[in-house]
Amino acid sequence: MFETLSDKLQTALADVRGRGALTENDVAAAMREIRLALLEADVNFKVVREFTAAVRERALGAEVIGKLNPGQQVVKIVSDQLTELMGGAGRDLTFSPRPPTIVVMAGLQGSGKTTATAKLARYLREHHSASVAVAACDVQRPAAVDQLVKVGRQAGAEVYEQGTDRDPVAIAAWARDRAFSEGKDVLIIDTSGRLHIDRELMDELGRINKAVRPHAVLLVVDAMTGQDAVSVAEEFGRATGFDGVVMSKLDGDARGGAALSVKAITGKPILFASTGEKLDQFERFHPDRMAQRILGMGDVMTLIEKAQDAYDEQHATELERKLRKQQFGLDDFLDQLRQVRRLGPLQSLLGMIPGVDKQLRGMRIDEREFDRVQAIILSMTPAERRHPELINGSRRLRIARGSGTNVQAVKALIKQFEQMRKVMRQVAQGQMPDLGALMGTGGAGGPPTRLGR
């Protein structure tokens, strides 16, 4: 289920037939596509060069095996390499053995530091039951202190501020003392945006760090940053040092190559991902998912992880068995819909399915339609749910009456279901799913679930 890059690679590797190893020519053609894809994703030029060299090594002689076509095979290598480079498993913020744990937020202007400060505060309170204070050390930007006061309070943190007339280093030191005397678990210090080439301000940041001796300095990086991400990270690393990165504005469609560049060049882990303007839209960073995003795939893991919270292990194996045996019935379909519905806003979730994010953009799932679907399925007998092909005219009428809908709606649902079943069969067999078929629904009566435009 790799899209776009896989397609391009498949075209480039069109001559590779059946089983066998990838030759040097095959690989050269593929490397060009990979290079372009990564540059398009804003991965730093230097990093792309090193990366494609590493992939070339692995791709040469790699066997074209199994159900993946050569294009998909190469993409898998790229994906694995990306994930490795991104650093494998995600890491969490560590706490200092001696409270308060002090975190300094640093970065360019507009990168999202103040919002990230509040979000981190909320995250630590939620996930670690920490008592958090935030300090307003941005005295440069108009109303920055006001902003932190508002969002900090919203996050449930105490806000330490001394207006805009005091030196940020002095405010930071005062905040440190106060956090200590008030027994706070964590103190997060918001600083003003600064250019990495601004000697004066980089010195100031150094002095703030010296004054508070932070446990962690987090560099906030905007996910849409291009090639310059490396200069920024390198210089922040050199001048004042940082321990981890927060990627912001990941809810956009920027591929986020900057993440890979920063990690590759500085070796510092990306700890958090900020995925929206609301304070709860903040999570631990998952390197493997970022790797997939850079490649252009949907964020499969978030979906699966969310599902794990809501989904029974047993259910999953049972479903898999049914898929393989092609016993997937309307009960299972309803079950799936229910699971998905429990997981959260349907729109954002569907956007995460690999290969469909582009197609489903701008789609709306109507909760009322969902209720209709549920009503229709519940009006069927168990036998009908297992074998919808049984449903003839009179049965349709009965179901329509029982669910308070109409025959058209029942018909449309079954058609939709058949198409979904077909897609799942393909997925079970390791093929690229024909999502066009799934998207093609929509008839005169209107589909019961508007899964297409």
Added chain:
Amino acid sequence: MARDWSDLFVLDGARVARPDAESSRDKGRDTGTGGRGGAFRRLRDNLRKTRQALTAEVQATLFEDPNEETWERLEEALIYADVGARTTAQIVEELEREASAGRLSGGGQLSERLVELLADAARTGEDRIDLRAKPTVILVAGVNGTGKTTTVGKLAWHLSNQLGLSVVVAAADTFRAAGIEQLEIWAERAGAAFSSRQAGADPGAVAYDAVEEAGRRGADVVLVDTAGRLHTQQDLMAELAKVSRVVAKQIPQAPHETLLTVDATTGQNGLRQARLFSETVPVSGLVLTKLDGTAKGGIALAIAQELGIPVKLIGVGEQIEDLRPFEPSEFARALVAA
């Protein structure tokens, strides 16, 4: 090489642009912005000029005997500047073609031709801002953190201080915590009138109020600041379209100018931003912000090429004076400077 403000703005004869900021700074006029950047900025500017002069020399040497490596290094430089693979390939291929056709001889000529090609790529569409309508409504939009509010502040200052125009600033960003307060401070510094409602109010209503007020006061320009939004947020894009429609109902030609702020550090996503924003509102120009950093803002070339949207203004710092008219050759030279 810099472009004059009087060249950027289209004004009728009655209002003539006064000489630029230099004279007012000499008089020691307090713009209330704090002198933090002043001396440092001048030093940086001077250093940059020296660097550029040196680089021109270096480039000339590089191009003296162009070979495969030369073109590769040039490609690298343009990619580093976020020009993007496609536009880079086009430009480098063109230059290579002309070089092998013998039309260019010597590193100096090649170097100059490169700057020309890049500057041409940046030139597109109408690159001036027409201020003849009274009031002229300028809508400022963009992704979060790109510098909209600061740009509105700077523009308000230039319009009122350099051109002697009366400006109304509209705080249509009603979402961001303390966003209204932030803009109010800028309006004060700029000496512009400030029009706002309470936080959470309808942005369209704020824009409406501001245009009404401008009419009452006989103001020359209305600058509408809006909330940052990602181009992928359907509902927010719809909200922006609504703001535009509201002022259009009040004044048929409004908004006379719709400026999209793009952060110079933005990579290829900038093109998507510009594309989607311009599908929602009639984006007539870009403000390329934060060019005082190390990022070159090369994405502006792709935006110019593919969407025909020109850069009209550049932001070069956090102080109120740090806004300049866009000049293609200056931009092109900086793109390939070290």
